[in-house]
Amino acid sequence: MTKIFKIAFRNLFRYKRRTFLTTSLIAIGVILVIAFGGIAGAFKNQIVGILTNSVLADIQIHQKGYLSSMDNMPLDMTMSGGGLAKIEKLLEESDQVKAFSKRLRFAAMVSNFSQTTNARLTAVYPEMESQTCPDLPKRVKGPEADPAKFVKPGEIILPANLAKGLELTIGSDVVLVAHNKDGSVNGITLRVGGISENIMGPTGKDGYLHMDDAQSLLRIDNGEITEIAIKLKNFDKLDTAYEQLKLELMKIKGKSDKPMYEISTWEELSPFTSIARIIDLLIIVVRVILISIVLISILNVMMMSVYERVREIGTMASIGTPPRRILSLFLAEGFSLGLMSSIIGSLLGTGILFIFRVIKLNFTFGRMDISLSPSVPLSEVLVAILIVVAISVISSLQPALKASKLEPVDALRHV
Amino acid sequence: MAVTALKGIDVEIDSGTFVSFIGPSGSGKTTLLNLIGCLDKPTSGEVRINNVAISQLDRKNAAKFRGDNLGFIFQNFNLLPVLTAYENVEYPLIMVQDVPKNERKERILSLLEKTGMLDQKDKYPNQLSGGQKQRVAVARALVTNPKMVLADEPTANLDHETAYRIMEVMRNMKDEFGTTFIFSTHDSKLMDVMEVVHTIEDGLIVDNDSGKQRGGKS
Numbered sequence: 001m002t003k004i005f006k007i008a009f010r011n012l013f014r015y016k017r018r019t020f021l022t023t024s025l026i027a028i029g030v031i032l033v034i035a036f037g038g039i040a041g042a043f044k045n046q047i048v049g050i051l052t053n054s055v056l057a058d059i060q061i062h063q064k065g066y067l068s069s070m071d072n073m074p075l076d077m078t079m080s081g082g083g084l085a086k087i088e089k090l091l092e093e094s095d096q097v098k099a100f101s102k103r104l105r106f107a108a109m110v111s112n113f114s115q116t117t118n119a120r121l122t123a124v125y126p127e128m129e130s131q132t133c134p135d136l137p138k139r140v141k142g143p144e145a146d147p148a149k150f151v152k153p154g155e156i157i158l159p160a161n162l163a164k165g166l167e168l169t170i171g172s173d174v175v176l177v178a179h180n181k182d183g184s185v186n187g188i189t190l191r192v193g194g195i196s197e198n199i200m201g202p203t204g205k206d207g208y209l210h211m212d213d214a215q216s217l218l219r220i221d222n223g224e225i226t227e228i229a230i231k232l233k234n235f236d237k238l239d240t241a242y243e244q245l246k247l248e249l250m251k252i253k254g255k256s257d258k259p260m261y262e263i264s265t266w267e268e269l270s271p272f273t274s275i276a277r278i279i280d281l282l283i284i285v286v287r288v289i290l291i292s293i294v295l296i297s298i299l300n301v302m303m304m305s306v307y308e309r310v311r312e313i314g315t316m317a318s319i320g321t322p323p324r325r326i327l328s329l330f331l332a333e334g335f336s337l338g339l340m341s342s343i344i345g346s347l348l349g350t351g352i353l354f355i356f357r358v359i360k361l362n363f364t365f366g367r368m369d370i371s372l373s374p375s376v377p378l379s380e381v382l383v384a385i386l387i388v389v390a391i392s393v394i395s396s397l398q399p400a401l402k403a404s405k406l407e408p409v410d411a412l413r414h415v
Numbered sequence: 416m417a418v419t420a421l422k423g424i425d426v427e428i429d430s431g432t433f434v435s436f437i438g439p440s441g442s443g444k445t446t447l448l449n450l451i452g453c454l455d456k457p458t459s460g461e462v463r464i465n466n467v468a469i470s471q472l473d474r475k476n477a478a479k480f481r482g483d484n485l486g487f488i489f490q491n492f493n494l495l496p497v498l499t500a501y502e503n504v505e506y507p508l509i510m511v512q513d514v515p516k517n518e519r520k521e522r523i524l525s526l527l528e529k530t531g532m533l534d535q536k537d538k539y540p541n542q543l544s545g546g547q548k549q550r551v552a553v554a555r556a557l558v559t560n561p562k563m564v565l566a567d568e569p570t571a572n573l574d575h576e577t578a579y580r581i582m583e584v585m586r587n588m589k590d591e592f593g594t595t596f597i598f599s600t601h602d603s604k605l606m607d608v609m610e611v612v613h614t615i616e617d618g619l620i621v622d623n624d625s626g627k628q629r630g631g632k633s
Contacts, residue, residue: 003509010497315493318454320482320511409454
């Protein structure tokens with residue numbers, strides 16, 4: 001076997017220019033796959049990281065049916081009492097959960113006493129929220145430095161555009177008016193404690209206030225909330241954690257013996273999921289392009305190689321080389337070319353990613369400041385090498401079979 | 416359109432002899448060597464070597480028979496260009512006969528020494544002269560200890576003096592190993608070294624010249 005590979009390598013280097021060109025072509029394909037995969041993956045992960053760490057958290061739990069009417073922010077689909085206590089106990093005991101935050105989301109009117117606009121408000125316990133969405137306090141411009149107190153009782157955090165539209169600054173007073181679930185309208189005066197940058201762009205209307213103020217405004221006295229946001233210890237185990245929590249959650253049943261709650265990952269809650277899927281699709285497209293490059297270039301090289309070496313094949317066959325050995329000789333050539341090219345491409349691709357990682361790719365996406373540190377898992381590099389090698393062998397098969405089936409007498413006569 | 420290359424050839428070759436088929440180009444010499452060499456099959460009739468009907472062998476067994484019993488020397492030397500002289504001689508031992516490394520080395524060095532190529536063993540074919548290439552080819556043909564070596568116009572691309580030396584090398588090999596050498600040639604100057612000469616014309620053997628008259632001497 002060693003000898004077969006030795007001969008294969010020497011034959012490759014016999015046609016240096018051709019081997020160089022083919023190797024370069026395949027290596028460029030591998031670089032493209034690794035660099036694009038690394039950068040696109042890093043972009044996706046960063047956006048997902050920003051979304052989950054700032055707004056959505058990794059997983060959310062709601063009253064059954066809340067998700068489908070989420071845009072209306074209903075207050076009659078809340079979690080409270082024994083059911084809520086069970087969920088809290090479940091989350092506290094789970095070894096997958098790092099932190100969770102109880103939220104009450106509702107729609108309200110915000111007034112500066114001369115102008116009024118609508119807003120979506122999220123009432124939180126700042127200690128819980130800052131642990132569940134640690135990037136949220138960082139996006140709030142205000143005097144408070146302690147993330148665990150980013151919103152205090154009597155204060156409201158307003159989105160930048162809304163504050164600008166109402167000519168509000170930190171310290172301004174606003175009136176918040178909202179319906180509670182019984183339909184009565186109540187108001188509360190709050191002071192602007194901070195201005196938040198909305199990560200999804202200028203249309204953001206999401207504000208935050210302390211849970212105590214929301215309960216006072218909405219006349220809630222039984223600790224009702226609309227959602228629980230959950231941060232996991234390990235985001236990579238999202239699916240496992242989701243399944244485990246879902247299993248336990250489904251055991252909490254209501255009077256009709258049906259599950260009372262629904263659980264969703266960030267993917268079900270964010271429109272970015274579609275973009276993430278497009279990125280995954282693009283990575284697949286780039287891989288398909290690589291496969292095509294490898295398939296066509298190796299097939300071309302190996303066919304030329306067989307055609308040019310017909311007499312040599314005739315000599316090998318005439319002195320008794322079994323057809324399977326001739327077949328292996330050409331397959332080894334395709335294998336070696338693929339392996340060599342993919343290793344070179346992988347080294348260059350990871351080198352390029354390393355350079356990007358050192359210099360950092362900074363840009364703005366929506367209102368998110370992105371600073372990419374692309375990387376590629378070893379498994380993806382190995383998969384790229386494996387794909388190239390496998391396709392190289394497959395595309396060498398036809399020329400190798402042709403070589404092994406040549407009649408020695410015809411091959412020796414070949415001019 | 417099918418062309419009949421050989422018609423009714425009936426010839427027996429004794430083992431350990433130096434036999435030549437001579438005749439003009441297109442007379443059928445190479446076709447006959449291809450039939451004896453298990454490279455081609457007759458449309459009718461039979462070729463037997465040591466009572467094995469080689470013309471009946473399938474592709475795989477024909478390759479095995481060639482590897483185990485035959486050696487080939489070609490007009491254009493046909494050395495593998497990516498292998499050194501040593502590796503070219505080693506090739507059939509690895510790729511055809513699976514001979515262990517130690518035994519390989521001993522056999523190769525011995526043959527390269529006998530063919531006078533030991534000092535050139537690390538050179539590639541493009542670094543060797545025509546005569547040197549053919550010496551390597553002779554070593555390659557003999558390294559598997561074949562019963563028979565088939566040489567198709569082995570001296571056609573060599574000058575007379577080199578051709579004569581190559582023939583001498585082969586003659587020595589025949590004497591040492593008892594190998595049967597079968598040549599095709601139209602070089603009449605080489606007839607002196609042959610023990611048996613068959614003349615072929617238009618696909619027929621027209622004259623058998625026993626080596627006894629020649630004495631088999633070079």
